[in-house]
Each structure stands twice: as C-alpha cells, then as structure tokens.
Amino acid sequence: MTSPNPxxxxxDRLASVVxxxxxxxxxxxxxxEAAMREGWxxxxxxxxxxxxxxxxxxxxxxxxxNAGIELRRRNA
Amino acid sequence: xDDDFFSHGMRGLVAACVEEAARRGSTVVExxxxxxxxxxxxxxxxxxxxxxxxxxxxxxxxxxxxxRLHSLETAGVEPFDAQSFALxxxxxxxxxxxxxxxxxxxxxxxxxxxEVAVLIGILxxxxxxxxxxxACAGIDRVRLLGAVEAAV
Numbered sequence: 703m704t705s706p707n708p709x710x711x712x713x714d715r716l717a718s719v720v721x722x723x724x725x726x727x728x729x730x731x732x733x734x735e736a737a738m739r740e741g742w743x744x745x746x747x748x749x750x751x752x753x754x755x756x757x758x759x760x761x762x763x764x765x766x767x768n769a770g771i772e773l774r775r776r777n778a
Numbered sequence: 779x780d781d782d783f784f785s786h787g788m789r790g791l792v793a794a795c796v797e798e799a800a801r802r803g804s805t806v807v808e809x810x811x812x813x814x815x816x817x818x819x820x821x822x823x824x825x826x827x828x829x830x831x832x833x834x835x836x837x838x839x840x841x842x843x844x845x846r847l848h849s850l851e852t853a854g855v856e857p858f859d860a861q862s863f864a865l866x867x868x869x870x871x872x873x874x875x876x877x878x879x880x881x882x883x884x885x886x887x888x889x890x891x892x893e894v895a896v897l898i899g900i901l902x903x904x905x906x907x908x909x910x911x912x913a914c915a916g917i918d919r920v921r922l923l924g925a926v927e928a929a930v
Contacts (some may be wrong), residue, residue, distance in 0.1 A: 708909040714852040717910055721849035764869040768828055 796872045805870045809877035817906040841915035888929030
C-alpha cells in the first residue's frame with residue numbers, strides 16, 4: 703500500500719479530531735476563566751462541565767492563580 | 779522536560795520550542811512547535827532552508843492556522859480560530875509530544891547540524907499536522923525535504 707494522502711478524506715477526518723480536541727481544550731480554559739472572573743464557585747463550574755469539583759480545581763487552579771484571578775474558596 | 783534526548787547542545791532551541799507550545803496554550807511540545815522555533819531563529823542554519831520556500835515564522839503560523847481551520851471544517855465546524863482566545867500561560871511540566879518522538883526516530887544523524895537533523899526528521903513525516911500545514915500553504919514537502927537533505 704502506498705502512503706496515505708495527508709490531505710485525503712480519511713486524513714481530514716482524523717485531523718478534525720485533533721483540531722476539535724484543541725478547540726475543546728481552549729473553550730474549556732477560556733470558559734472556566736470567564737466563569738471565575740464572574741464569581742462562579744468551583745462547584746458551579748464543575749457541574750456545568752459535568753465533572754467533579756476536584757477535577758476542575760486540579761486542572762485549572764494554578765493557571766487561574768497565575769493569571770491573577772480572584773477565586774472563591776474551593777469548598778464554595 | 780521528561781528526558782533529554784533532544785537537548786544535548788540544543789538548550790536554546792528546547793526553550794524556544796516550549797515557549798511556542800505555551801503561547802498556544804499547551805505544555806505538550808509537538809513537531810509544529812519545533813518547526814516554529816527553528817523558523818524564528820535566523821542563527822539556526824536550518825531556518826534558511828525554510829525561509830527559501832517562504833516559511834518564516836509568520837508564514838508557518840499562517841499555514842498551521844489554515845490547517846486547523848480546514849480540519850474543523852471537515853467536522854462541520856464553521857471556521858473558528860481557536861488561537862484567538864487570550865489564555866493564561868498553561869501550567870505543568872512541559873513534555874515532548876508524539877510527533878516529536880516520531881521525528882526523532884526519523885532524523886538523520888551525523889550530517890549537518892543537530893537542528894538540521896531534527897528538521898529532516900520532522901519533514902520526513904508524511905501524515906499529521908506539519909505535512910498538512912505545508913500542503914495547505916502550497917509547499918511541496920518532498921521537494922523541501924530533498925533540498926534540506928541535499929544541503930548537508
């Protein structure tokens with residue numbers, strides 16, 4: 703078999719997965735940042751994302767603190 | 779980084795690669811970030827081969843953006859520039875992505891500079907973000923690879 707065409711239909715479908723993952727990650731980062739700037743609690747953000755509060759806290763806390771965003775208490 | 783297979787004598791380039799990834803919101807350094815770091819540094823001879831086909835840093839960024847937009851369109855997502863979000867710097871330890879690891883297995887050792895060897899490894903990939911971005915920009919990857927290989 704010759705090498706697959708990197709711009710062929712199948713390659714496009716697989717590349718769209720990569721692009722969508724990247725887009726989803728960026729939407730999550732910016733969405734969580736916006737929510738925290740508006741004063742949402744960790745629990746509210748977690749519920750909106752359909753994940754646990756611990757998961758969203760672990761994933762985003764350091765980045766948000768480094769960005770200088772004032773955060774509500776973790777248990778709020 | 780999680781290992782030093784890429785860093786012997788290339789610490790400046792490694793730092794630039796990590797920065798390129800971080801600017802795009804990622805701690806995972808992929809082949810396109812290495813390519814961007816090479817293209818941005820005129821002191822790296824490997825960047826000259828890219829410049830000769832019009833691939834300076836801005837040109838490469840545009841090509842990569844074009845590839846992502848094309849890929850999103852395939853999934854039915856309207857053209858949307860994910861890079862447009864202004865995000866805080868990602869946290870966590872930087873690590874090499876799969877595309878860089880693959881490039882390292884394809885690199886040509888023992889000829890030219892280490893950076894050229896890495897560039898050859900990246901350009902030898904036939905599938906993935908980099909070959910797609912080059913195709914989107916109308917650049918003949920095989921011809922570019924041949925020119926780089928012939929120059930060393």
